[in-house]
Amino acid sequence: MSLKLPKPLVSASWLLSHLNDKNLIVLDCTIPKVTAKKTLIEQKKQIKGALFFDIKNVFSDIKAPFPNTALSPQEFELKAQELGINKSSIIVCYDDLGVYSSPRVWWLFQLMGFKNIAVLNGGLPKWKEEKFPIENQQKNNLSKGNFKVDYQPQKITYTKEVLSSLEDKNILIADARSKGRFYTTEPEPRKEVKGGHIPNSVSFPFGNILKDGLVKPKEDLLKIYKELNPDEKELVFTCGTGITASILALGAAITNQKSYAVYDGSWTEWGSTEGLPIRNLIWKI
Template sequence: MSLHISSPLVSVDWLYNNLENENLIILDCTIPKVTDKSQNSTDKKQIKGALFFDLKNVFSDKKVPFPNTVLAPKEFQEKAQELGINKDSVLVCYDDLGTYSSPRVWWMFQLMGFKNIAILDGGFPEWKSKNYPIETPKTHQPKKGNFKVYYKPEKLKFTNDVLNSIENKAILIADARSKGRFYGTEPEPRNDLKSGHIPNSVSLPFIEMQQSGKMKSAEELKNIFKDYKNKEQIIFTCGSGITASILALGAAIAGVKNVAVYDGSWTEWGSTNNLPIAL
């Protein structure tokens, strides 16, 4: 029997109870910690049967100068098919940090017009806390899938779109970075980036969407977005498109529609000459 997901989140109990469903594909969307020299491949564990979704090296455009740039629709379709994803698959995304990089993958599939996907609430830490089955990662060679893209370009914004939205009071630009980075009181993690924020944007740190690695309740998230619900559109931005997707997830849980992610985010804005910057 085919599963259908109607919520952006599923619990670890739900996943455990559906672990043997033939249409289920679990995606480990963890971004590797390249700075952690103590971690090696033998330390890594995953949810039983999970496939690694390589966000950095396979599902990002390596031909452009900015990190985590989303693939063109045709290329995304081909890579998803190579991972064995089908039109009738049900996808559950998770990461090792709780809820950090998995929302980016969820949002990318939304952009590509695929809806039967959810994020595992609490991610791998929550799964482990229940002593649910884990394993050392295995090399999979899945049968090629028939996944098809139905691209939704309105969910993706570029620098000119954001620049043209600065003076439009009907559009909100919300920044997921910390308040320190937003106001330029703490340095950017990338050395070549200017400090500050996009003029007329608001600070909405992604950590305000979460509690103990899980997303806040729908009511709590509705309360966060209540002042912005009448906006014609909300554009989410961050450092490089990862945590902006957490804001997009929070908005979806709260029932806020007509949102988009600025793909280049501050990495592109803060390294491009002649763009206005506020502090």
């Protein structure tokens, strides 16, 4: 019987103890931060046996006008099969920055109806800190998997739906970007994108639910999400391009929020589309 992951977050010690399980697949989901400075590229290291999950070039629609646009269910199913993923797989995803892009992959699989997946808390930095086995990045000859999509459209939302929901008091839009970007006291990293935020949205930086590269304990998250959403409204998470909004979605899953979705185009689409309302007053933080 295949192992079932009890929660959407696992520790480095848990992963080490299951690293040789037959159906386990470890996915390296690393992407660089859009605000990061380019540095000398060293030999890429990974958790022993990991496969690289290419968010940018394989698991996003590269023909779409905005970054990190989710694939169609049919395309995702094919790409996941090509990566050797099966219906019986147990997936743990991680990234080199701790908890940054790996929740995006966790959310993509949730969107596609696959639940036996978790994020490695602390990612590669925590794994290295524990001195657990790493290796140079490998090229793998993979057998095609039998992964199947069971699409869950309620987990994603688009500009048209967000626009129509702005006056809906049962919906709360939470923005994972920094307060500086939300309140326009700092510029957007993409020059073609206006500054500001979606009207009636609230600032909820993804760092609120992290500490020292780890997702905060569940008891802390329960307080944080209760303060964010005391009336248990439907949550819509947005950010720059849908990456860090997925961190908030992970926190929502850990705290058993009733209803939440990720705005796939996020601020890059909203802030570069003519005719959409924008709040861009500079507020004191």
